[in-house]
Amino acid sequence: MSLKQLFRQPMLRAMLGRQHIQALRSMTTQSDKVLVDLDPKTGVAVVQMNRPPVNSLNLEFLSDINNTLDKLHNDKSCRGLILTSSNNKVFCAGLDIMEMYQPQTDRLTEFWKTLQNVWMNLYGSRLATIAAINGHSPAGGCLLATCCDYRIMVQNFTIGLNETQLGIIPPFWFVDSMEGVVGYRQTELACQKGLMMTTDQASKIGLVDEVVTPEVVLQKAQNEMVSWLKIPDYARQLTKSQMKMPNINKLRARRDEDVQHFVNFITKDSVQQALGFYIENLKKKAKK
Numbered sequence: 001m002s003l004k005q006l007f008r009q010p011m012l013r014a015m016l017g018r019q020h021i022q023a024l025r026s027m028t029t030q031s032d033k034v035l036v037d038l039d040p041k042t043g044v045a046v047v048q049m050n051r052p053p054v055n056s057l058n059l060e061f062l063s064d065i066n067n068t069l070d071k072l073h074n075d076k077s078c079r080g081l082i083l084t085s086s087n088n089k090v091f092c093a094g095l096d097i098m099e100m101y102q103p104q105t106d107r108l109t110e111f112w113k114t115l116q117n118v119w120m121n122l123y124g125s126r127l128a129t130i131a132a133i134n135g136h137s138p139a140g141g142c143l144l145a146t147c148c149d150y151r152i153m154v155q156n157f158t159i160g161l162n163e164t165q166l167g168i169i170p171p172f173w174f175v176d177s178m179e180g181v182v183g184y185r186q187t188e189l190a191c192q193k194g195l196m197m198t199t200d201q202a203s204k205i206g207l208v209d210e211v212v213t214p215e216v217v218l219q220k221a222q223n224e225m226v227s228w229l230k231i232p233d234y235a236r237q238l239t240k241s242q243m244k245m246p247n248i249n250k251l252r253a254r255r256d257e258d259v260q261h262f263v264n265f266i267t268k269d270s271v272q273q274a275l276g277f278y279i280e281n282l283k284k285k286a287k288k
């Protein structure tokens with residue numbers, strides 16, 4: 001019997017109730033790289049990134065994240081999202097560097113457009129969003145975290161927009177995301193120097209809201225979510241939208257130009273060379 005047929009069984013429907021069936025259905029249609037557990041009672045979805053070894057964001061993974069966000073946004077029972085990782089050492093290693101090294105232009109273009117979509121979808125989400133950062137979170141990982149409304153991070157990991165250390169540039173919307181959280185001066189310091197901050201350093205500048213031990217990170221996120229969901233959705237959503245729309249509209253207006261800048265920049269010989277060195281060092285370090 002297919003899952004579709006199974007969900008139609010009157011006995012199962014009676015036993016589980018409509019809400020639970022909907023939640024089960026949405027869970028079973030997710031990709032194995034993005035694990036979703038939507039609790040029909042609370043309306044909170046725990047979304048685990050699950051692309052071993054380090055949740056680096058390649059084109060397919062970004063598409064899966066986007067599809068998941070679309071599904072949750074279309075599910076009226078869903079009110080909150082907790083973003084976390086199935087790897088308890090790495091929240092997300094950022095963009096998959098292999099997408100940017102010796103790339104095909106078509107795929108590189110598609111990759112960047114998909115990342116723009118993920119950013120707009122998560123940053124502008126109608127849901128209350130909490131990042132439960134249970135591991136390192138460099139660059140694109142930090143971007144995902146700063147898209148959320150609240151950040152809880154496990155102690156003794158690192159987070160930051162370290163692009164300049166790779167010889168690349170954090171795009172303006174990465175910078176805007178961080179600036180919205182920690183303000184202009186801290187963003188300027190962090191981005192120009194490509195700082196990877198420890199959890200404690202990040203907490204001092206307000207990049208993370210709470211520092212916790214690994215055992216409690218998800219429970220803390222669930223507890224925090226309760227207080228967000230006490231606020232009427234329309235009031236919270238309109239307030240959020242009022243604050244986030246200017247940055248979203250800024251990217252919308254410059255989308256094509258941003259893609260062009262990215263492709264032109266990444267395909268420069270000097271940038272390819274810098275990425276090549278970075279990958280070599282990463283692989284050497286991984287072998288040790």
Ligand SMILES: CCCCC/C=C\C/C=C\CCC/C=C/C(=O)SCCNC(=O)CCNC(=O)[C@H](O)C(C)(C)COP(=O)(O)OP(=O)(O)OC[C@H]1O[C@@H](n2cnc3c(N)ncnc32)[C@H](O)[C@@H]1OP(=O)(O)O
Nearest residue numbers: 056093094095096097136139140168169261262282283286
């Ligand atoms: C005026 C013009 C304006 C133009 C502006 C326009 C555009 C701007 C241009 C570019 C913008 C690009 C923005 C880029 C954003 C990014 O996210 S870049 C990615 C940055 N990420 C990193 O630097 C993280 C690197 N990784 C690490 O530091 C560590 O791996 C770790 C995350 C701390 C985890 O450490 P550990 O658990 O020890 O794991 P390993 O280091 O052993 O790694 C395991 C394997 O995973 C591979 N790997 C790691 N990270 C990545 C990655 N990001 N992408 C691909 N692969 C990665 C690593 O090589 C190991 O692989 P092997 O086992 O050796 O095969």
